[in-house]
Amino acid sequence: MNATLTTPESRLAESRTPDLTVVMADIGRRARAAAQVIALASPIDKTEALVAMAEALRAAAPEILAANAEDVSEARSRSATAALIDRLKLDEKRVAAMAEGIEVVAALADPVGAVMDAWTRPNGMAIERVRVPLGVVGVIYESRPNVTADAGALCLKAGNAVILRGGSDSFRSSRAIHAALVEGLQAAEMPADAIQLVPTRDRAAVGLMLGGLDGNIDVIVPRGGKDLVARVQAEARVPVFSHLDGNCHVYVDAGADLAMAKTILMNAKLRRTGVCGAAETLLVDRAVAATHLAPLVTMLLDAGCEVRGDEATRAVDARVKAATEADWATEYLDAIIAAKVVDGVDDAIRHINRFGSHHTDAIVTADQAAAERFLAEVDSAIVVHNASTQFADGGEFGFGAEIGIATGRLHARGPVGVEQLTTFKYRIRGSGQTRP
Amino acid sequence: MNATLTTPESRLAESRTPDLTVVMADIGRRARAAAQVIALASPIDKTEALVAMAEALRAAAPEILAANAEDVSEARSRSATAALIDRLKLDEKRVAAMAEGIEVVAALADPVGAVMDAWTRPNGMAIERVRVPLGVVGVIYESRPNVTADAGALCLKAGNAVILRGGSDSFRSSRAIHAALVEGLQAAEMPADAIQLVPTRDRAAVGLMLGGLDGNIDVIVPRGGKDLVARVQAEARVPVFSHLDGNCHVYVDAGADLAMAKTILMNAKLRRTGVCGAAETLLVDRAVAATHLAPLVTMLLDAGCEVRGDEATRAVDARVKAATEADWATEYLDAIIAAKVVDGVDDAIRHINRFGSHHTDAIVTADQAAAERFLAEVDSAIVVHNASTQFADGGEFGFGAEIGIATGRLHARGPVGVEQLTTFKYRIRGSGQTRP
Numbered sequence: 042m043n044a045t046l047t048t049p050e051s052r053l054a055e056s057r058t059p060d061l062t063v064v065m066a067d068i069g070r071r072a073r074a075a076a077q078v079i080a081l082a083s084p085i086d087k088t089e090a091l092v093a094m095a096e097a098l099r100a101a102a103p104e105i106l107a108a109n110a111e112d113v114s115e116a117r118s119r120s121a122t123a124a125l126i127d128r129l130k131l132d133e134k135r136v137a138a139m140a141e142g143i144e145v146v147a148a149l150a151d152p153v154g155a156v157m158d159a160w161t162r163p164n165g166m167a168i169e170r171v172r173v174p175l176g177v178v179g180v181i182y183e184s185r186p187n188v189t190a191d192a193g194a195l196c197l198k199a200g201n202a203v204i205l206r207g208g209s210d211s212f213r214s215s216r217a218i219h220a221a222l223v224e225g226l227q228a229a230e231m232p233a234d235a236i237q238l239v240p241t242r243d244r245a246a247v248g249l250m251l252g253g254l255d256g257n258i259d260v261i262v263p264r265g266g267k268d269l270v271a272r273v274q275a276e277a278r279v280p281v282f283s284h285l286d287g288n289c290h291v292y293v294d295a296g297a298d299l300a301m302a303k304t305i306l307m308n309a310k311l312r313r314t315g316v317c318g319a320a321e322t323l324l325v326d327r328a329v330a331a332t333h334l335a336p337l338v339t340m341l342l343d344a345g346c347e348v349r350g351d352e353a354t355r356a357v358d359a360r361v362k363a364a365t366e367a368d369w370a371t372e373y374l375d376a377i378i379a380a381k382v383v384d385g386v387d388d389a390i391r392h393i394n395r396f397g398s399h400h401t402d403a404i405v406t407a408d409q410a411a412a413e414r415f416l417a418e419v420d421s422a423i424v425v426h427n428a429s430t431q432f433a434d435g436g437e438f439g440f441g442a443e444i445g446i447a448t449g450r451l452h453a454r455g456p457v458g459v460e461q462l463t464t465f466k467y468r469i470r471g472s473g474q475t476r477p
Numbered sequence: 478m479n480a481t482l483t484t485p486e487s488r489l490a491e492s493r494t495p496d497l498t499v500v501m502a503d504i505g506r507r508a509r510a511a512a513q514v515i516a517l518a519s520p521i522d523k524t525e526a527l528v529a530m531a532e533a534l535r536a537a538a539p540e541i542l543a544a545n546a547e548d549v550s551e552a553r554s555r556s557a558t559a560a561l562i563d564r565l566k567l568d569e570k571r572v573a574a575m576a577e578g579i580e581v582v583a584a585l586a587d588p589v590g591a592v593m594d595a596w597t598r599p600n601g602m603a604i605e606r607v608r609v610p611l612g613v614v615g616v617i618y619e620s621r622p623n624v625t626a627d628a629g630a631l632c633l634k635a636g637n638a639v640i641l642r643g644g645s646d647s648f649r650s651s652r653a654i655h656a657a658l659v660e661g662l663q664a665a666e667m668p669a670d671a672i673q674l675v676p677t678r679d680r681a682a683v684g685l686m687l688g689g690l691d692g693n694i695d696v697i698v699p700r701g702g703k704d705l706v707a708r709v710q711a712e713a714r715v716p717v718f719s720h721l722d723g724n725c726h727v728y729v730d731a732g733a734d735l736a737m738a739k740t741i742l743m744n745a746k747l748r749r750t751g752v753c754g755a756a757e758t759l760l761v762d763r764a765v766a767a768t769h770l771a772p773l774v775t776m777l778l779d780a781g782c783e784v785r786g787d788e789a790t791r792a793v794d795a796r797v798k799a800a801t802e803a804d805w806a807t808e809y810l811d812a813i814i815a816a817k818v819v820d821g822v823d824d825a826i827r828h829i830n831r832f833g834s835h836h837t838d839a840i841v842t843a844d845q846a847a848a849e850r851f852l853a854e855v856d857s858a859i860v861v862h863n864a865s866t867q868f869a870d871g872g873e874f875g876f877g878a879e880i881g882i883a884t885g886r887l888h889a890r891g892p893v894g895v896e897q898l899t900t901f902k903y904r905i906r907g908s909g910q911t912r913p
Binding site: 077080081160162166168173175176259260282301305306307309312383394412416417418420421422423424425426427428429431432434437438439450451452454455463464466467468469470471472473474475476 | 517602903
């Protein structure tokens with residue numbers, strides 16, 4: 042840890058908190074108590090709180106930027122990478138974007154109380170399945186301070202309390218953002234404990250959260266790099282919404298229009314290479330390899346993308362490197378793609394189900410039958426026909442915002458928006474019925 | 478283990494399997510492969526298989542009853558309790574009921590492929606959320622051999638493969654039932670591996686299943702007593718659908734009609750005392766304690782139910798024993814009830830949310846406002862107004878059948894029927910869209 046921190050407050054935050062278990066258990070208890078209150082808050086009250094949070098965030102921009110400048114300066118003094126500094130650094134525009142993000146969440150339909158299903162039994166009992174909040178969400182993230190605002194807003198909208206554990210790098214920024222969120226909660230007379238930020242950089246806090254804080258965390262959402270997600274998945278004793286890998290595929294079928302395939306592949310691979318929906322493997326149907334493979338591969342190479350191919354792919358351009366078995370299962374998150382010729386849609390489906398990560402996979406084809414096969418048989422959270430894999434995003438789905446993408450099979454799958462942050466219960470209304 | 482087993486086959490099943498890890502890993506791999514096939518099976522094919530399974534079960538009744546007789550005789554030689562023998566013992570009627578249960582599942586609507594939601598984005602992309610099977614379900618149960626048929630049928634209907642680990646007591650019965658199910662699968666040309674029974678009594682198999690068999694089990698459902706469920710909840714490295722306690726409440730509000738309160742309480746407590754939906758605590762509103770408490774308590778005492786009460790309850794009848802704090806949190810599963818006077822619906826809600834197990838809780842009242850408060854604020858999987866808590870059952874909900882009741886908050890909550898044994902994925906249909 043860095044020695045430039047000198048205020049008593051930040052020393053507290055730096056040092057190993059001796060009573061961390063006590064502090065965290067108390068955070069858990071307060072979160073549970075707040076959750077019980079905001080689970081019953083009216084849609085209007087929650088919207089008011091969110092609007093007030095956005096206002097408080099804008100008003101606090103100077104304090105947030107000052108805190109962020111300290112975080113950035115500390116990171117620079119530690120020789121942090123340019124990528125980390127970029128994720129960490131805030132400016133007026135980024136603070137404004139955070140406030141706007143909260144307003145987008147404020148404007149979403151309130152999911153709580155929605156009747157998902159309703160029926161009447163032969164004995165006259167009316168049964169309803171209604172959406173209710175999940176409870177307490179734990180969010181563990183790294184250097185992006187905006188997660189503080191995004192996760193806080195989404196959890197509140199869904200009627201949940203949230204315990205935020207931000208990265209050490211962005212500790213002061215997150216604290217300043219969190220103070221603004223609490224101001225918004227208080228302006229709307231909501232419990233401040235509905236959005237808590239772990240007040241220490243002590244990494245042991247993460248371990249305690251993964252243990253569930255005596256049953257006071259219902260689900261953990263990790264937001265960050267693979268090391269973080271892998272640790273959370275391995276150690277959590279509570280359910281986790283997360284994905285470790287986004288090994289996404291673009292399959293160019295015999296029925297593909299070449300121009301559309303080029304446009305989709307270019308976007309899926311190179312629009313942004315560091316996002317989880319970026320394509321990592323190109324599969325081309327052998328039936329059109331003679332006409333489609335070379336133009337697709339040359340396009341990527343010319344755009345500066347490294348291509349690692351099987352024998353057929355290597356034959357089309359000398360710049361193609363040899364792919365190994367490991368490449369089929371690799372998420373590069375970089376300007377690199379694996380490329381392979383397959384024997385039609387069945388072989389493509391087999392390859393994706395074997396090597397993919399059940400995240401997002403696309404087929405390009407004008408052949409409806411092949412497309413339906415692909416959509417039905419590829420076992421991924423998101424399957425796409427004739428569009429880019431980079432649409433794997435809650436905003437692009439129309440969810441308003443997301444707290445992440447899940448590749449687990451239970452409860453949440455794909456973008457995790459406000460609806461996925463709820464659960465349900467059954468309400469039975471009778472007139473004295475007893476069970477025979 | 479008992480020495481009366483002499484066939485080589487049963488010796489194999491008895492002895493510690495030396496290569497158990499290998500055997501179980503193979504079961505997991507075969508389940509995953511079968512799951513990929515039956516996930517895509519048509520509704521008609523699955524229905525045919527289920528009908529054939531019911532037929533095969535009826536035809537195999539003599540073999541099943543013979544196997545069961547051996548199980549029962551072994552249990553008796555071990556001086557098993559009468560309750561265990563009752564759970565274990567099959568007769569013609571019970572075998573017929575199993576076959577009928579499978580036919581009920583066959584007749585249910587197929588959940589797979591149902592479009593849960595569909596919308597179009599401003600860029601023209603059509604997004605659908607469709608139900609898909611969960612994958613591989615692991616079911617760990619105890620002495621009731623009928624779980625073999627129930628769980629096998631439900632999982633197949635939902636397009637899942639299932640790995641069944643029956644109790645040691647019912648090993649031969651489950652094996653005979655399983656053989657009939659496999660016959661049904663084969664008659665419909667479905668993969669036999671879609672329903673596998675762990676072929677050994679070695680308890681280490683349970684531990685291996687709880688570890689997830691190399692990612693080849695997606696969810697575990699324990700069916701049995703508290704020891705089993707507690708072990709599964711503590712050790713499982715995969716999600717679990719289960720409940721440990723059914724500490725259900727009946728709250729008799731100031732607005733309750735006494736006659737209705739008596740009928741509902743009698744049914745909720747004493748219809749069957751050993752089921753998870755049985756009431757374990759009676760709460761009576763102080764406003765009507767003078768008129769309602771004595772008749773309710775006397776009714777239960779006269780019916781042979783022990784009552785453990787607070788001071789106010791003890792005052793109404795000398796037979797009432799003193800309740801301790803522990804009684805409020807106890808699931809008796811017996812003819813015993815805790816009883817307490819509370820200060821109106823708010824106090825009842827507080828008591829239930831504090832001491833209950835989030836299973837099933839009921840209010841009796843003619844006061845609609847109090848009822849709505851109770852239904853909204855009691856944080857349980859099932860909340861009931863003016864009906865018995867013993868309706869907590871998939872069949873009673875109209876689900877056709879259930880694999881259990883879940884009190885966890887994620888994915889499945891309440892009765893776990895075929896729908897809860899599915900998940901979903903997103904299908905996107907575009908016309909060349911790329912992300913800006």
